[in-house]
Amino acid sequence: MTRPWANSLILLVALLGCAGGHALAAAPSLDAERFFEAKVRPLLVAKCQDCHGPDVSEAGLRLDSRGALLQGSDAGAVVVPGEIASSRLIRAINHADDMAMPPDEKLSDDDIATLEQWVSIGAPWTGPEAESAGLPSRAEAMAERITTAQASHWALQPPVRHPLPPLPDDLPAKLRREWATSPVDHFIAARLHAEGIAPAGPADARVLIRRLCYDLTGLPPTAEEADAFAANPSEVAYRELVDRLLASPEHAEHWARHWLDLARYADTIGYAFGGQSAKYPYAWTYRDWVVQALREDLPYDRFVTLQLAADQVQPAVPRDDLAALGFLTVGRTFRGSRNDIIDDRIDLVTRGLMGLTVACARCHDHKYEPIGTDDYYALHGIFASCEVPDELPVIGEPPQGAEAEAFAKKLARLQQNLQEHEAAVYDRVVREAVSHAADYLFEVVQPAARPDGRPPKLADGYELEQLIIGRLTRLLRKAKPDHPILGPWVSLSRLPEDAFPAKAGELLAADTGDGSTGVNQLVGQELRSASPKSLRELAEAYGRLIARVAGETAGAVDGEDEAPAVVALRRLFGEPGTPFIVLRSEAMRLAKRSEQDEYRRRKRLITKHQAEVPGGPPRAMVLEDTKLVDSPVFLRGNPGRRGDVQTRRLPTVLGGTVVDRSKSGRLDLAQAIVAADNPLTPRVLVNWVWTQHFGRGLVATPGDFGLRGEPPSHPALLDDLAFRFVEEGQWSLRWLHREIVLSQTWRQTSQPQPETLDRDPDNRFFSRSRRRRLSWEAWRDSLLAAAGTLDRTARGGPGSDPLDAKHITRRTLYSWLDRQDVPGMLRTFDVANPDTAVHVRPQTTVPQQGLVALNSPLVVEAAKQVAARSAREVGEQGSPADRITALWRAVFARSPTDPERAMAQAWLTQQEGEGNGDFGPWPQLAQALLATAEFQYLD
C-alpha cells in the first residue's frame, strides 16, 4: 500500500527533531493538519472515543481533544508528545503490557504505525479541540465548583428567619382567624394566594382525629376517642389530643420506624456464605434505643452525635447509650468486603443526614456536586479507622432466673467447644509444618514449578503454606554465612549439586564441634553426624534440628534446656511467630477447608444461641476506633490502584477541617454534622419530618439537597422552620411535630376545591391534604387494633415473624427482617429497601395488595378475631344489628350509617345456610370490611 503521508512525515520529523509538540500544536503545519484530519482523527473516532469520549471516559481518559489527551487518565499522562517510548498510549495499542487497547481487537499494523507517527511528530491536533492551554486541572475545576456552590447554592447558605408574609386579604374571615397563628400557614397561604389557589378548608373532626392518630402514632383512634372528639372538636380539645399523642410510647414507636428506614435497619448481614450465620443477634438493641431516645425527645443534635460517636462523647454516656452506634453497624456486610461496608457508612452519614451524595465520589470526582474523590477518601479514612469488635459490650442485665442460668451455661460450653477446636487445629498446623520443615527449606532454595500459581503439594498430600515459605525465605535471606545456626545452611545450600558431597565434607570438617568456630554446637553435631551428601539430606538434617526445639518433639531435648545452643536454636525456630510455629491467630488461615467449616459451624452455634435463646444479656452493636489510618484515593474506586493519601477530615464543602489525629474522627464528624453553622442538617431533618406528615417534602428529593436535587417549593418556609427548629425548638423533634400538626395547612381536608385541580394538580403548593394508603406497619398494626389483640405491654426485645398469623399481638415495628430475603408481601406494600438510607418510601397501588386483602392468612386470622370481638362486646343478648355496629366500630372507629347497616344485614341473610366451617358469615363480613379502601386509606 502506498502511503502518501509517509514521505512528508519523514521530512517533518527530520525538520522538527525533538522540538516537542507544543509549538507544533499551536500552529500545526499544513501536512500535519492533513495527516491528523485524514488519518488520526478518523481512527480516534472509530476505535477510541466510544470508551474515551464525552459519554464514557473509561479510566478517566478522553481522547476527543488535545487538552484531554495531554491531561491523561486517572493514572497520569498517556502521551508524551514526540516520545513514543514514554507514551503509555503507544504501549497499550501494541498490547505490550496488561493494559491492552482496544481491549477486544488489536488495531491493524497500519493503524498502529499511524498513531506512532502522530505521537512522534508531537501529537498535533487541529480544529477547536486543539487548544491545550487554559484547561483547568481537575483540582482547580473542583476548587472552583466548591467556591461557586458555597457562594450560591441555596442549601449551602445558612438558614435565616424570614419575616412572616401577611395573610392574603381575600382569605375569608374565618380562615383568616384560623390561619393567623402558625408561621407555617403564613408562608403556605401567601404562596397559594400568589398562585391564585384557595385552600381546601379544614377536614371534619373524624377525618382529622384519624389522620392525627396515624400520623403521630401509626395506630387508629378507638371509636370512643373518635366519638369524643367529634362531639367536641374545639381547638383546646385538639391541642390536648396532640400533646397526649406526642407523649405516648406509640408515638416514639411509630417515628422510630420512620427513622429505621433512614438507618437502613435490618436484622441480618445480608448474604452469608454457607456455614456462616446471617443474623445480627442484637440489632434490636439499636431499634429499642431509637424508640427510647424518641420517647425522651432527645434533642436531634444529641440524637445524631450518639449514633455516630456514643463511645467518644464526654462526659461518657451510660452504657445503654452505646446501642446508638447500631446506626453505623446494622448495614449489609457485603460478604466481608471492607470498602463496601465503609461506602455504605459514608452514604448513610452524608446522604442520610445531610442530603449530600458523597458516595458518588468513590470512583471519580462527583460529576455535578462540589465533592471530590479526596473528600470521599478523607471520610473513608475515618471509617477505615474503626471496627466492630469481636465481642460486643453487654449493656444490660440478663433476665433473672433459671432461663438466664441455662443460657450462660450453654454459652460457656459452646465457647469452650470453639476454643478446643481452635487449639486442635493450631496443634495440627504446627505439628505438620514442623514435620515438613525439611521440605520447606528445600522449597526455598529449589522452588517447585507452580503451573497454577500455588505452592506445591507433596507426595504425602501435604500442601506447603505460602505464609511459612514467605517467612522462611525472609529469614534465610537475611542470614550471613557466619550465622551460628543458619551459616552452614547458607554456605552449603548454594553449592552446585555435583560438587555438594566433596565441598560439604570440607566445610563440615572445618568445624571443631565445640562452638569455637562460631557454629552453634547442636548444629555442628547434627551436621557432622548426618554428613549430608545432597541438599535434600542437608535440609533433612536441619529439619531434625528444628523438630528438637519445636512442637511436640521439643521434649526430646529434656535436661539440656539450659544449654545456650538450645536456647539460640529455640529462639530461631521454637517460638511463636517463627517460621514453623505460626501465631495462634494465624491458625485458622492455615486450616483445611473442613476445619474452617467446623470452626464456622461452632461459631455459628454461638451466634445462633445468642440470637435465638432467651436469657442472654443485651449487647450494643458498637463500632470502636482501632488502628488509625488515612486512606489513599482508590483510582476509579479500585483498591489496587492507589492515589494520594488523604488526611482524615470533613468534606471541603463543609469546611474541610482535619479531625482530631488521636481518634478516628467520628466525633468530629458528628459534631460538624450538627454544628450550628451546618446549613444542611436542620434543613434535611425538617424536610424529612415534613415529608412524613404531608406525603411530599418542601424539597421533593429529600435525600438530595445538592445541585441536581429539586429546589424547595417554599424556600422561605423551609429556611424559617429549619432556623426555628434549632433556635426555638432547641432541636426538639416534638416541637417540630407540634409546629406542623397544629398548622391549618396540615389540618385541611383532602377534598380539593374544584378549580384547584387545574392550578395545583399534584398538590405541590399544599392546597389540600394528600390521601394516603397506610404503610405496611400501620396497616398490620390496624389489623391488630381492630382484632383487639394488640398487646401494648410487649415492647422491645428480639423481633418476631411479621407474617406469623397465629400470634398477631405485637406491633410490626418489633418484627424481624432479613435484608437478604424481604418477604414479597412486605415488598408489595412498599417497605423501605433495607440496603440504603430511605427518606421517603415509594407508594404504589398494585393488584398484589388486593390479593393480600382477599386471601392472606394474616387478614383471615384478623377477621376471625374481629368477629369474635364483636360477639364478646354485644354479648349473647345482642341483636345482629348491634353486632354489626360493633364490627363497624372495631374496624372503622365509627358506627355504620343506616344504609350500611341494612346492607350488611341483607348480606348476612344471604349467607345463611352456607358452609365454610369456622369461617362463617360473621368472619366473612369482618374480612369484607378489612378489605375496604376506607380501612386502608387515610383522607
Place this chain on the structure above:
Amino acid sequence: MPMNMLPAHATRCSRRDLLTRSGLGLGWLAASGMLHTDAAGGVETSLGTLAPRAPHFPARAKAVIHIFANGGPSHLDTFDPKPKLQEYAGRAIPGALQTERRTGAAFPSPFRFSQHGESGLAVSELFPSVARHADRLLVVRSMRADVPNHEPSLLLMNCGDGRLVRPAAGAWVTYGLGTENQNLPGFVTMCPGGYPISGTANWRSAFLPGVFQGTYVDTKKKRVEDLVECIQHPLLDAASQRRQFELTSALDREHLAGRRHDPQLEARLATMELAWRMQFEAGEAFDVSREPKHVLDRYGDTPHGRQLLIARRLVERGVRYVQVWHGAGQPWDSHSDLEKNHRKLAGEADRPIGALLEDLVGLGLLDDTLVLWGGEFGRTPTVELPNDAGVKTPTGRDHNHHGFTVWMAGGGVKGGEVYGATDEFGFKAVDKPVHVHDLQATMLHLLGLDHKRLTYRHSGRDFRLTDVHGRVITDWLA
C-alpha cells in the same frame, strides 16, 4: 412517587388500550382517569408502573426466558468441543490459568460431540433435544466474567455487579418496558426446592420500586395455591368469596362516591378488581395440568418439565421476563464425578428445553421471545485435584470465568451460528471475547432498549444495568 419511578421514555398508552389489555370494561374505571400520574411525591398505580411502554427503538424481542444452569455448566462437555484435550490427556497443558481451586492435567470430555442441522453446529450427546434446534441457536463460546466464585458471578450475570446491591436484569427490563398482562407479575423467577446461591439477590429490584422485583415461585410444588402466594382464599369457596367481594366492592363504591376526584383511590378500586381477576388468571397460568397429556408428556412431569412449561404459558400470556433456575443451591457445580453429574443434570434439562423451543416455534412466539441458556461461568479444561473441600477423586472440573459458553435462540438473534472462541484447550476466551456486560447490553438492545439510556436516578446519580460498561454486539442480530 418521584417522577423518576418511570423511565424517561415511558409514554402513556391510551386508556382504551389499557382496558383492552386488562380485559376490563368497567365504566367507572374508564371514567376514573386512573392513568393520571401524580408526578411528584404522589402515587403511581400499577397500571402506570407496569403498563406496557414503548421501547427506545423498535424491538426484536418482547419477552425473555432465561434458563439458568446455575453452578456453572461445563462448556467443554456441552457446546465447545476441544479435541486437543484428548491429545493432552493426563498431561499438563501450557498456559493453565488460576481458578478457585487447584487443577491438574488436561481432562478430555467424556462425551461425544456431533454436528447438527444444516449449520453443522457441534453439540455434545448431553443435549440431543436442544441439538434438534441447532439451526436456531446462536452459541457464544467466548463469554468471560470477572472472578471464579459463584456469588459474585451470579450477581454479575443477573444484576451487572458482583458485589453491590443492584437491580436484576428482569427488574430493569420490566422497569423499561412494563409488562403486557396486568393480571400477572411482569417478572417471574422459578426455582424448584428453594433458592439458588445468593438467593433473592438474584432477582431483587434493589433501589427500583418493589413492583419490579422478580416474583419467586417454588416449582417443586405442584398445587397452584402453593405456587403463588395469596392466590386463593385459605377457607372460602369461590361462590362465597364472590359474594364477599361484592360486598367489599359495594362499600368501596360508596366510599368513592363521597370523595371527589381522587386518582389514587380510583386506582385502588381498580386494582382490587384486578386482584380478583388475577386469582383466576394466575391460577390458570401456573396450572400445567390444564395442558393436554401429549404436551405434558413432551415436557415430562418433573420440576424442570413443569417449570419450562409454565415459562411458555407465562410468555404466551404476556409476561415480560421469566427466569428458570435448574435447582436450589448450585446443581451444575460438578467439581467431581462430572460425567455422572452432568449426564444427570442435562438429562433433566434437555428434553423440556427442546419441548419449549418446539412449542415457541409452533406458537410463533420464538421470533419475539429471546431464550437464553447458560450459567454464571464455565469449567476448567483441567481436572480438579482431590482436596479437602470434598473432592476425593480427580473426576471433575473447577470453575472457569476466563472462558465459557451461553446460547441464545429467537428474539432476533442469528441461528445456527457460533460466535467467538476459547483457546485450543477451552480455558480462556481469545477470539472476540464477550463480557457479561456486553451480553446484557445486547439483550437490552434486542428488547428495544439502549442500555446507556435505561437509567434510574438514585443517590444522586443515574444507575444502569451495565454500569459504565457494555457494548452491543451487532454481529448477533439476525
